[in-house]
Amino acid sequence: xxxxxxxxxxxxxxxxxxxxxARRLAADGWAVAVNYLPDRQDAERVVxxxxxxxxxxxxxxxxxxxxDEVAGLVAAVEERLGPVRVLVxxxxxxxxxxxxxELTWQDHLDQLLFFVKSPTLLMRAAxxxxxxxxxxxxxxxxxxxxxxxxxxxxxxxxxxxAQLSLTRTWARELGPLGITVNVVAPGWIPVxxxxxxxxxxxxxxxxxxxxxxxxxxxxxxxxLASDGxxxxxxxxITVNGGHAMD
Numbered sequence: 075x076x077x078x079x080x081x082x083x084x085x086x087x088x089x090x091x092x093x094x095x096a097r098r099l100a101a102d103g104w105a106v107a108v109n110y111l112p113d114r115q116d117a118e119r120v121v122x123x124x125x126x127x128x129x130x131x132x133x134x135x136x137x138x139x140x141x142d143e144v145a146g147l148v149a150a151v152e153e154r155l156g157p158v159r160v161l162v163x164x165x166x167x168x169x170x171x172x173x174x175x176e177l178t179w180q181d182h183l184d185q186l187l188f189f190v191k192s193p194t195l196l197m198r199a200a201x202x203x204x205x206x207x208x209x210x211x212x213x214x215x216x217x218x219x220x221x222x223x224x225x226x227x228x229x230x231x232x233x234x235x236a237q238l239s240l241t242r243t244w245a246r247e248l249g250p251l252g253i254t255v256n257v258v259a260p261g262w263i264p265v266x267x268x269x270x271x272x273x274x275x276x277x278x279x280x281x282x283x284x285x286x287x288x289x290x291x292x293x294x295x296x297x298l299a300s301d302g303x304x305x306x307x308x309x310x311i312t313v314n315g316g317h318a319m320d
Contacts, residue, residue, distance in 0.1 A: 079207065081155035082299065083148070085109040085138045085196065086165030088117035090265040091215065091288050095162055096120055098292035099299060100129035105155040108133045109147065109165065130155065138165050138192045148199040157203045160211045160299045163193040171226035185233035193240060201253065209252030213298045214241050215291075216259035218314045238310055245308030254307035256298050260291045261314025282315035 081104060087096040088110035097120065100106045106124060108131055110117035117133040124131040132154055136147035151158055166188050172181050193214060204210030219227055220234040238257055245255040262276050263286045277285060291313050297303055298311070 080157040080159035080203075080210075081105040081107055081151055082160035082162065083107040083109065083151050083158045083196075083200070084162040084164055085192070086111075088113035088120060088133075091260065091263065091291055092162075092164040093120045094288035094292040095164060095215075095295050096131065097124060097127075098289070098296045099160065099162075100124040100131055101127070102296055102300065103129075104160060104299070105130040107131070107147075107151040107155055107158070109136055109138065111135065111137055111165075138163070138196060139187050141195050144192075144195040144199050148196070148203075152203065157207055158200045158210070159204060159207065160213070161196055161200045162213045162215065162295060162299075163196050164215045165192060169227070169230050172229060173226055174228060177228060181229040182232060185229045186236065189233040189237040190240065193237065197244065201248065201251070204253050205251045210254075211299050211303075212241075212244065212248070212253065212255040213295050214255075214257045215295075216241075216257040216310060218259050218261045218312050218317060220259070222317075241310070242308045249307055254298070254303065256303075256307060257310040258291060258294050258298065259310050259312045259314075261286060261312070261317045263288055263291055263313070276317070280315040280317045284315065286313060286315055 082099045084092050084096045086092040087108040096106045096108050108117050108120050121131040121133050134147055134150055136143045138144055214237055216237055217234045220231050241255050241257045294311055294313050
């Protein structure tokens with residue numbers, strides 16, 4: 075699957091990990107669809123930076139938890155940038171700390187919305203074109219929190235576990251179509267929303283002795299999008315400096 079074959083769609087790409095992933099894929103030659111919902115100016119800045127570096131990109135507003143908007147998003151990307159050959163469901167919502175005895179079903183639904191419903195909608199919208207063209211890549215963004223079992227994060231962790239199960243099942247189902255499905259699972263990688271947080275207690279348990287960077291997550295996504303990963307599917311690649319080893 076050559077880079078020139080189509081576009082990469084990265085959801086929630088106006089800032090944070092998504093923005094770094096979008097820029098990295100563009101550097102590899104992909105035309106990149108920068109999806110956003112509330113942050114148009116941030117998305118346009120990401121696009122402008124890619125274009126300034128000689129790449130192709132465009133910003134697309136869509137709520138990726140809404141079925142009609144997802145269908146419209148994929149159609150708009152394909153009309154403007156070409157067929158979606160790489161799909162990175164990265165968009166997320168708030169991740170509140172909720173003690174077990176205060177946990178509600180709605181807390182679970184709030185996380186499943188982004189880590190089960192949205193990837194499902196995006197997969198169903200993107201796969202028909204991938205199938206027609208003989209292949210593609212779906213790269214989910216997971217979390218090593220699934221292994222770390224942090225108190226107060228049970229709804230988030232459960233949704234991330236469901237996301238991993240989806241990935242592995244889809245890898246079996248979509249493999250015969252030439253579509254690989256994998257998960258990149260970062261540890262705590264500081265981005266804008268972590269401003270002011272103290273990483274010292276986390277850092278003590280990182281064997282490599284430092285915090286990771288968004289670029290290091292984006293590098294792994296770029297590998298999975300590349301031809302070099304053509305025989306890798308159903309895998310979870312953890313990017314956390316060894317913080318959680320399974």
